[in-house]
Amino acid sequence: MDPILECYIEESQGTEIIANPQHYLVAEDQVYINKQTISEVMKRYAFLREFCFVAKRSSPTCYYLKCATENCSWVFKSSCLNNSKLFKVRKFYDTHSCPLKDRIQSKRQSTSGVLGAMLVEKYVDLKTVYTPTDIQADMLRIHGISLTYMQAWRGKKKAFETLRGDPAESYGKIPTYLYILEKTYPGTIVNYKKADENHFLYSFTALDASIRGWEYCRPIVVVDGTHLKSTYEGTMLIASTLDPRGHILPLAYGIVDSENDDSWLWFFENFKNAFGEREDMCFVSDRNKSIWNATAAVYPEFRHYACIYHIWTNLLKKTYRDT
Numbered sequence: 001m002d003p004i005l006e007c008y009i010e011e012s013q014g015t016e017i018i019a020n021p022q023h024y025l026v027a028e029d030q031v032y033i034n035k036q037t038i039s040e041v042m043k044r045y046a047f048l049r050e051f052c053f054v055a056k057r058s059s060p061t062c063y064y065l066k067c068a069t070e071n072c073s074w075v076f077k078s079s080c081l082n083n084s085k086l087f088k089v090r091k092f093y094d095t096h097s098c099p100l101k102d103r104i105q106s107k108r109q110s111t112s113g114v115l116g117a118m119l120v121e122k123y124v125d126l127k128t129v130y131t132p133t134d135i136q137a138d139m140l141r142i143h144g145i146s147l148t149y150m151q152a153w154r155g156k157k158k159a160f161e162t163l164r165g166d167p168a169e170s171y172g173k174i175p176t177y178l179y180i181l182e183k184t185y186p187g188t189i190v191n192y193k194k195a196d197e198n199h200f201l202y203s204f205t206a207l208d209a210s211i212r213g214w215e216y217c218r219p220i221v222v223v224d225g226t227h228l229k230s231t232y233e234g235t236m237l238i239a240s241t242l243d244p245r246g247h248i249l250p251l252a253y254g255i256v257d258s259e260n261d262d263s264w265l266w267f268f269e270n271f272k273n274a275f276g277e278r279e280d281m282c283f284v285s286d287r288n289k290s291i292w293n294a295t296a297a298v299y300p301e302f303r304h305y306a307c308i309y310h311i312w313t314n315l316l317k318k319t320y321r322d323t
């Protein structure tokens with residue numbers, strides 16, 4: 001810990017330093033670890049008590065709040081402790097003189113922001129299913145707060161943004177990610193294609209380990225595509241093979257808009273650039289027409305077989321239909 005901060009903690013004479021932004025009880029003379037924490041605590045405080053405040057003064061050294069309803073007696077004053085980052089509650093008058101109905105109507109505070117911060121922990125585990133309806137029920141049961149479905153939905157969206165960032169911004173990071181991947185694993189081959197207006201269209205990755213491993217494997221390339229469940233959906237294209245022990249070795253993967261002639265052609269052109277050609281090389285896939293068109297264009301001298309799994313499922317479906 002910062003030695004100056006440590007010194008001020010000592011000076012605060014054993015007062016507990018509150019660092020938890022979920023802290024519930026607010027009182028005069030409390031000391032908070034920084035302004036950010038005190039601000040989050042107060043937003044949550046107001047949200048749970050269903051009123052809104054406005055900042056009368058807010059600077060790196062002070063944080064004064066008053067009720068959003070005109071002429072109300074509720075007031076909160078805090079300021080930094082001896083020029084440190086610690087914030088102390090100097091005055092807290094927690095009684096409203098404003099009518100309850102005005103208080104509820106003046107919801108200027110961002111409900112989704114505060115709710116989102118409260119929900120973050122719920123969504124840390126990717127497998128958690130916690131719907132806006134669940135949020136509505138829990139907020140009513142635990143805090144006595146009634147939310148509309150849209151408020152709960154926005155709160156959930158906000159929590160997701162806090163945890164995973166904005167999906168649109170994540171796409172902007174792909175070129176940097178691919179560059180670092182290439183630098184970290186020399187020999188790795190990556191490519192990236194943008195559509196008009198600088199929008200992401202395709203990406204291709206073949207790791208160095210896959211490229212080196214390929215020459216020790218059977219020259220069979222199995223390809224397929226799978227749907228992505230992200231905000232912008234899209235499709236992941238994958239090429240893999242079998243190593244001498246019969247284990248799957250992933251060779252390359254790509255992210256594209258969908259399985260179509262252009263996307264598969266671009267994928268195979270990049271695949272050829274990374275893996276070249278080998279004697280008796282062949283391709284295995286389902287009967288997606290675009291895959292067959294792409295191998296015919298990029299690898300015209302090599303054979304392409306339909307995966308037996310798909311042949312059998314189609315045959316079974318046919319037999320089932322015919323009986």
Ligand SMILES: [Zn+2]
Nearest residue numbers: 067072096098
């Ligand atoms: Zn008030």
